Amino acid sequence: MDMFDQLFSLLGASIRMATPLIFAAMAGIYSERSGIVDIGLEGKMLFGAFAAAVVSFETGNPFFGLLGGIAICILLSLMHGFASVKMRGDQVISGLAVNFLASGLTVTLGHAWYSQGGLTPALTNAQRFTGITLPGAEWLGENIPVIGPLYEQVISGHNILVYVAFGVVALTYWVLFNTRFGLRLRATGEEPNAVDSAGISVAWVRYRAVIIAGVLCGFAGTYLSIAQNAAFQREMTSGRGYIALAAVIFGKWHPRGALAACLLFGFLQALETRVQNVEIPMIGELPSQLFSAIPYIITVVLLAGFIGKAIAPKAVGVPYVKER
Amino acid sequence: MRTAFKLAAGIAMSAIAAVSQAQIKPSVIYDMGGKFDRSFNQASYTGAEAFKKETGISYTDFEITNEGQREQVMLRFAQRGFSPIVVAGFQQAPIVEKIAKQFPDTHFVMVDAVVDLPNVRSVIFKEHEGSFLVGALATMKSQNKAVGFIGGMDIPLIRKFGCGYEQGAKYINKDATVLANMTGTTPSAWNDPTKGSELAKAQFDKGVDVIYAAAGGTGVGVYQAAVDAGNLAIGVDSNQNYLHPGKMLTSMVKRVDLVTKTAFEDELNGKFTAGLQVVGLQEGGVDWALDEYNRDLLTEADIKRMGEIREGIIAGDIKVHNWEDTQSCTY
Numbered sequence: 001m002d003m004f005d006q007l008f009s010l011l012g013a014s015i016r017m018a019t020p021l022i023f024a025a026m027a028g029i030y031s032e033r034s035g036i037v038d039i040g041l042e043g044k045m046l047f048g049a050f051a052a053a054v055v056s057f058e059t060g061n062p063f064f065g066l067l068g069g070i071a072i073c074i075l076l077s078l079m080h081g082f083a084s085v086k087m088r089g090d091q092v093i094s095g096l097a098v099n100f101l102a103s104g105l106t107v108t109l110g111h112a113w114y115s116q117g118g119l120t121p122a123l124t125n126a127q128r129f130t131g132i133t134l135p136g137a138e139w140l141g142e143n144i145p146v147i148g149p150l151y152e153q154v155i156s157g158h159n160i161l162v163y164v165a166f167g168v169v170a171l172t173y174w175v176l177f178n179t180r181f182g183l184r185l186r187a188t189g190e191e192p193n194a195v196d197s198a199g200i201s202v203a204w205v206r207y208r209a210v211i212i213a214g215v216l217c218g219f220a221g222t223y224l225s226i227a228q229n230a231a232f233q234r235e236m237t238s239g240r241g242y243i244a245l246a247a248v249i250f251g252k253w254h255p256r257g258a259l260a261a262c263l264l265f266g267f268l269q270a271l272e273t274r275v276q277n278v279e280i281p282m283i284g285e286l287p288s289q290l291f292s293a294i295p296y297i298i299t300v301v302l303l304a305g306f307i308g309k310a311i312a313p314k315a316v317g318v319p320y321v322k323e324r
Numbered sequence: 325m326r327t328a329f330k331l332a333a334g335i336a337m338s339a340i341a342a343v344s345q346a347q348i349k350p351s352v353i354y355d356m357g358g359k360f361d362r363s364f365n366q367a368s369y370t371g372a373e374a375f376k377k378e379t380g381i382s383y384t385d386f387e388i389t390n391e392g393q394r395e396q397v398m399l400r401f402a403q404r405g406f407s408p409i410v411v412a413g414f415q416q417a418p419i420v421e422k423i424a425k426q427f428p429d430t431h432f433v434m435v436d437a438v439v440d441l442p443n444v445r446s447v448i449f450k451e452h453e454g455s456f457l458v459g460a461l462a463t464m465k466s467q468n469k470a471v472g473f474i475g476g477m478d479i480p481l482i483r484k485f486g487c488g489y490e491q492g493a494k495y496i497n498k499d500a501t502v503l504a505n506m507t508g509t510t511p512s513a514w515n516d517p518t519k520g521s522e523l524a525k526a527q528f529d530k531g532v533d534v535i536y537a538a539a540g541g542t543g544v545g546v547y548q549a550a551v552d553a554g555n556l557a558i559g560v561d562s563n564q565n566y567l568h569p570g571k572m573l574t575s576m577v578k579r580v581d582l583v584t585k586t587a588f589e590d591e592l593n594g595k596f597t598a599g600l601q602v603v604g605l606q607e608g609g610v611d612w613a614l615d616e617y618n619r620d621l622l623t624e625a626d627i628k629r630m631g632e633i634r635e636g637i638i639a640g641d642i643k644v645h646n647w648e649d650t651q652s653c654t655y
Contacts, residue, residue, distance in 0.1 A: 009529040013522055116360045122544075122567070130552070229517050230548045233541060234358065238516055273523045276505050289478070289509050 004146060008153040010270055015154065015162060016228065018266025020045070020237075022165040023220035024244030025251070025258040026172045027213035032253060033176065034209030035189040035315040036084050037091040040076065040098030041217060042241025048073045048221020050106040053120040053232035054113070056127045065127070065226050070218030076102070077214030078207075085206045088319035099241075107234050120225075120232040129159040129227040159227045161219060168216065172255045185209055189313035192320040202320045220244075250303065252310045268298060350375070350588045351406040352385040353397060355413025357514045357540040359387050364540060364561040364580060368412045368435070371584030379592065391511075394419045402427040408445075408591045410584050411435065414481055415511070420444060431596050433587040435580055436481065442598055447583050450604030451481070452488030453637050454576040455536070456644045457605075457612045458558050459492025460633050461574055462534040463500045464626055465556060470501040472532035474523050474546050476539035477513040478506040480648055485538040485560070485576075487653035488644055495633070495642070503527050507542050517545025524549035534558065534573060547572065556621070565617035573621060575613040582608070606638045 024041045031038035048069035056065025076098050083094035107118035114121055134156035141152030176182040187195045188205045196202050224240075225232045243265055251257025272291045352372050354365040365387075372383050384406060386397045398419055401409050408431035411420050417437035424432050424441045431443055438446040462471040471493050475482040490502045505523045507513040520542035524535055528549070535550050536558035537543035543560060544567075550557035551571045559565060559575030566572075583603075590596045603609025612630065614622070636642040645655035 005529070009526070013525065017522065118358070119360060122548075125552075224518065229521065229545055231517075231544065233515065233517055233544070235515065236517065238512060238518075269519075270522065270526075273505065273519065274526045 004149060005153070006274075008149055010267075010274055011154045012157070013270035013273070014263065014267040015158065016266075017269040018262045019158075019162045019165045020220045020223050020228075020240055021244045021247055021262040021265055022169060022259060023216050023223065024241055025247045025262050026168050026255065027216035027220070028245055028248040029172060029176075029253055029255060029258060030185070030209045030216070031213040032248060032316050033189045033313055034185050034206045035192060035313060035318065035320070036081070036206055036210060037095060037317045038080070038210075038213060039092055039095030039245065040080050040241075041213075041220075041244055042237055042239070043095075043099035043102035044073045044076050044214065044217035045221040045224065045241050046099075046235070046237045047076060047102040047106055048218040049225035049236055050102075050110065050120070050221070050232045052218075052222035053123065053225040054110075056226050057121055057123055060127055062127055062129050062222075062226055066218070066222045069222040069225075070215050073218035073221065074211055074214035077210040077217070081207050081210040084319060085203050085210075088321065091317050091319075103235065106232070110232065110234075118234045123226060123230045127226065128230055129161055129223075131157045131159050133157055159223075161223045161227050164219065165223075168219070169255050169259045176255065181205075181208075186313075189315055192315050193323075196320070196322060202322075206320075246299065249310050249312075250299075253313060264302075265299075268294060348381060348588075348591050349404075349406045350381065350383040350408055350410070350591060351401050352383060352410045352584060353394075353401065353412065353416065354385065354387045355415060356388055356390075356511050358389075359385065361514075361541045362562060362564060362567065363543060363559075364578070365412055367562045367578065367580035368410060368584045370562070371581030372410070372588065374581065375585045375588040379588075381588075381592070383588070388413075388416075395422070398423045399426075402430050405430075407431045408433050408587050408596060410587055412580065413437075414479070431587075431591060431598075433583065435583060438600055440600075445587065445596070445598050446600045447609075448600065448602045449578050449609050450602065450644075450646070451485050451538075451576070451578065451610060452491075452644050452646050453605045454578065454610030454612065455485045455488030455538075456492035456495070456637065456642075457630065457634060458536060458574055458576045459489035459494075459502075460496050461492075461612065461626070461630060462489070462536060462556075462558060463493045463496040464629065465573055465621070466500070466532075466534045468501075468531045468533050469497055469499065470503070470531040470533065472524070472527035472535040473502065473504040474520060474527075474535065474537040474539055474542070475504065475506045476508075476542055477511060478509050480651070482506070482538055483653070484647040485536075487647040487655075489536055490653060491644055491655055492633075501531065503530060503532055507539055514540035514542060516542050517548070520545035521549035525553070528553050528555060536560070536576070538576075559613070563613040563615065565613055565615055569617040570620060572618055574618055577611050577613050579603075579609055579611075605634060 028038050051072040052065040052069035055068030056062050080094050083089040084091045110118040137152045137156035140148035184205050192202045247258050247261035250261035352368050357365050359369050410433040412435045414437040420432050420434050420439045424444050434446045473486045473489050486504045493500045493502050524546045534556045537546040538560045547557040551568050556573040558573050561578045563577050564575045
C-alpha cells in the first residue's frame, strides 16, 4: 500500500473521530456564548447515545433513534437550564449533576431492560447509520490520481451524520454572526444588562441556547452508539465531552476555531491508532504508551504557547439577576 | 422391605446432601469490563450459573467498576463467610494475597495470576496454545495472507496471546504478515469499542482480512468493524461465534466457566485443593471453538488440519513459545 493510501486512510479516520467532538463543541459554543457554562456535554452525549441505541433497537429505525437521543438531551439541557437560569444555581455543579445522572442512570436502565450489564443489544445494519458512498466515488478513485482517491477515501464513505456535522458548523457560523438571534445570543453572553434594557428576555435567549445545545448533543451521542458503533456501552463517551469543551476554549468560542481544534484532536486520535508498532528509522519501534500520550502533550504545548489568550464570553457562568 | 429401606436411606442421604449444600456460600468477583462483557468475565458467570442450575445453590457476585472497590468487596465477602471466592482477573492478585492471609479458612480461586498461599488455588491458562491454533486457522483463511491482532491493555498476559497467535499464523505460512496493536495502557482499554473499531479499520487498510481481538469489551467494536468491512473476526475467552454468525471465524475459548464450576463443586464435595493449576489444550483449559455458527466457513480439510495441529501441540511435536518465559516473542 503506498503512502497516499496510508495518508488518506488516516485522514478518513480523523474525520470519523472528530465528528462527535464537532457536534459537542458546537453545542458548547451555543451554550457558552449565551452565558451558560456547559460541563454537562459529556453526560448529555452519554444519555443521548443510550437513548438512540434503545429507541433504534425497539423501533428498528435509526432516525427514530436519533429523535430519541435528541429528545432526552433536550430534557437534560432544560434541567440544566432551569437550574442555571431560573434557580440561579452554580452552573458547574448543575453540569456535573447531569454527568453523574447520565453515568449512573444509563447503566441502571440498560441493565433493567436488557439484563446485559448495561449494554444494549447489538443493532443490525438496518438499525444503524452506515456509510454512504458519494456519487462517482469509485470511478474517480480509479481514474484520477491523488484527487480521486482523496475523494473516495477521505470525503466519501462516511455515514450521513458526519456530513451533517460539517453542515452544522457552517450553520452555527451563519446563525451566530448573521442573524438577529445570533446577535442577541452573543450579547446575552457578554452584557445581559444591555440585552435586558433593550426589552429582550435574557432567560428566553438562554433557554433557547441550551435547547439547541441539547439537540446537538443528541446528534453527538447518536453518532457514537448507532453510527460509529452498534450498541450502547457503559461510559462509551470516555471523556469526549470534556475534549469537546477543551476544543471550544481552544477555538476561542468561535465555530471556525472549534472545528479546527476538533479536527486536530480527531487527527491525533487517529494517528495514535496507526503509528503503533511502526519502525522509525534510527530509533526503532517506539512504545505504545508514548503514542497514547501524544494527543495530551500536543494539547498542552499548543494551549500553553501557540494560540494566545483565550477570552471567554464575559458573562459566562454568571446567573443574570434583573435589577429592581 | 428391602426396597423400602433403600428408599428411606436414599431420602436420608439426599436430606444430608441438602444440609451440606446449604452450608456452602460460593461467590464470584468479576473484574472491570463487567459480568456481561461477552468474554472473560462472562465465562465465570456462565460457570457459576451452570453450577446454580445443577445444584440449586445460589451464589453471590460483584462487578468491580473502580480500583477502590476491590479490597472492600473481597474483605466483605470473606467476612460474610463466602467460600470459595472466585476472583477473575490478574489485577486482583495483590488484594487476594492480602485478604487470603487474613482469612486462612476461606478458600480463594485466583484466575489468571498466581498467589502462593495454602488457601488459594491459582489457575493459569496456556493462552499461547489456544492462540496458536486460532492464528493457524486465521492464516489458512486469509486471502491476503495478512492477519491482525488487537490487544486490550498492554500487559504481559495479552502479549502472550499475541505471541501465540503470531506463531500459529507463521506456522502455516512463514511469509504471512501479522499486525498487532494494543488499545491502551490503562484499564479503560478493556472498554473502548470505538477505539477498537478504529484500530481494526487501520489494520484492514493495511491488508488484514482476519482479525483476532483479546480486548474484553473493546472486542465488540473490533468484530463490528470486521463485519462492516466484510472481513472475518476471531473471538476470545468465551465462545463468541454467535455474536455475528458466519462472520466470526472461530473463538479462542478459555474455560474460565469450567474453572469456576469445578471450584464450586470441589467446595461442595469437600475436595477443594489449593496450589497452582496450569491448564492448556491437553487439560481442556483452552481450545478453538467449532459450532453451528462458523461451521459453514470451514472445509473438512481445514478441520482436519486443525485437529492435526492440536494433536501436535498436545504431543509436544509443535513447541509453542510462551511470551512470559523470555518477556519477548522470540521463538
